[in-house]
Amino acid sequence: MMENKKGEIQFPCPWELRIIAAGDKTAVVRDELMKLLVADGQVPALSEGNSSAGGKYTALRLTITARSREHLDSFCRSAGAIDGVKMIL
Numbered sequence: 601m602m603e604n605k606k607g608e609i610q611f612p613c614p615w616e617l618r619i620i621a622a623g624d625k626t627a628v629v630r631d632e633l634m635k636l637l638v639a640d641g642q643v644p645a646l647s648e649g650n651s652s653a654g655g656k657y658t659a660l661r662l663t664i665t666a667r668s669r670e671h672l673d674s675f676c677r678s679a680g681a682i683d684g685v686k687m688i689l
């Protein structure tokens with residue numbers, strides 16, 4: 601059995617993403633993220649987090665199963681290309 605070096609990520613693994621969306625486009629971003637999750641073969645679980653005081657931004661949370669670093673990067677690029685996504689954490 602190989603030992604995991606400290607700090608090394610073992611794939612596949614669950615990976616939590618926080619998506620910051622424009623408040624007025626939250627519904628559209630949520631719908632597009634659900635489509636992306638289904639197309640990627642992920643369990644479509646998405647929850648809404650906090651909104652900014654003025655309602656300008658909304659945080660969305662989702663957990664994906666990252667199959668590799670390349671898969672994670674590709675998924676984040678696809679999510680970031682959705683109109684209304686301001687940031688991915």
